[in-house]
Amino acid sequence: MVANFSFHINPHLFKKNPEESAIGREIVSNSIDLINNLGIENFTFKKLATKIQHTEATIYRYFENKQMLLLYIVSWYWHYLDFLIDYKIQNLAEPKQKIQEIISILSQNLSETKLTSYYNMAAIFEIVIREGNKVYLHTEVKEINKIQLYKPYKDLCEKISLLFQTYNSSYKFSHSLASTLVETSHLHIFFTENLPRLTDVNEENKNSYTHHFLSDLIFKSLN
Amino acid sequence: MVANFSFHINPHLFKKNPEESAIGREIVSNSIDLINNLGIENFTFKKLATKIQHTEATIYRYFENKQMLLLYIVSWYWHYLDFLIDYKIQNLAEPKQKIQEIISILSQNLSETKLTSYYNMAAIFEIVIREGNKVYLHTEVKEINKIQLYKPYKDLCEKISLLFQTYNSSYKFSHSLASTLVETSHLHIFFTENLPRLTDVNEENKNSYTHHFLSDLIFKSLN
DNA sequence: TTAATTGTGATAGTAAAGCTATTAATGTAA
DNA sequence: TTACATTAATAGCTTTACTATCACAATTAA
Incomplete structure (x- = not known):
């Protein structure tokens, strides 16, 4: 599917x-490749400016600094995930199946779950x-939180959390389990590739x- | 206890x-305060040099760059945790108690678990x-891994993992659960303070x- | 005792990164 | 046509990250 x-x-x-x-679209699309490589x-x-044949100052007209550009990309991913989850679970009947589907998406059995886009999804x-958790692991987290820049992440966790509640309404840690699922999936994809002994x-x-x-982690927690 | x-x-x-x-000890001890604040x-x-009244070049004689200094501090923490775990569980009989103690240490019910030291432990x-996971979340992770700089973290996970195995020998993900425990404890301390809706x-x-x-996460996984 | 060696920190740089004030060019409205 | 607004380019400045070289003191060697 192309959307x-x-x-x-x-x-x-x-x-x-x-x-x-x-130019704006060029900035974002080329920054994705460059941040991934470097x-x-x-x-x-400066390096991005050279790549797209424009000047640094032009890029500064669009983004305050590279951290904001990174947050822009990560926000885009949070929205994308939210959308993809809706798209994938809409026709599933059971909460259990829906949760399984979310785990599949986050484990990146990619071939099946990917939606293509203008950007380089891989x-x-x-x-x-x-780089994902660098967008909040810093000293300015509270100021950035105040202007709602982490809202898409919270909304995503809220969505997953509600599903957990539907599956087992007596479970007490559904938000924590949702954020842990997202974070652990990212970390584990990184660990299996780079630090397998973890x-x-x-x-x-x-x-x-x-x-x-x-799957083991989530369903044992919920049962 | 002071050690x-x-x-x-x-x-x-x-x-x-x-x-x-x-001077070396001044560098490490002052960098801990400064990295924590900034x-x-x-x-x-440069800022560290100003603080300790020496020159930048002097600091460069000790550490290649600030990332290595951070990794030095984080390594110190990994060793400290490893030591503290041994110290705290040595007199406990049951594997279950030992695991509970590790969870307590990682949840930072600090007053009881802290060992003091020359450095500012808080x-x-x-x-x-x-900043902890920035020491491996970058493009040079494989080169740094080759020279064994993540060994203390792996050893720590191995230790926790062995305890999990003692508690339930049929559990299949003991290393993953160990690294997830360590990472999730750090993230959750950060989230409860800064992004509580997660x-x-x-x-x-x-x-x-x-x-x-x-506790819920770990013991449900292991039972 | 003097000369050579070694280990240390200080001085003085350079190149790149991060950011901004100003100018120039182009498009739009009166 | 002129005034105004929007956009990008030029040229700069400050800070960061790092290095080559120097100066000095302690150690050892002749």
């Missing part, structure tokens, strides 16, 4: 809406896994490992 | 061992919670919340 996603993005994320001009620490607006996933992955179970672990 | 911890720190972490000179992104060797904890914390359960959630 043109357009989510309501919090205007505090940018100085000028990058969706509304060709990592956010080595990524600079690069966005890698960015979110490696997991129990091996050659045989490689493809399904993260999915199995997350 | 003078001295762990075997991997020599790749520094250019010159900071434990072996007064965050690793705003922390610079600052180290805050650094680990906010959890189910409230005014009444505030103090014990993280501990309850982690």
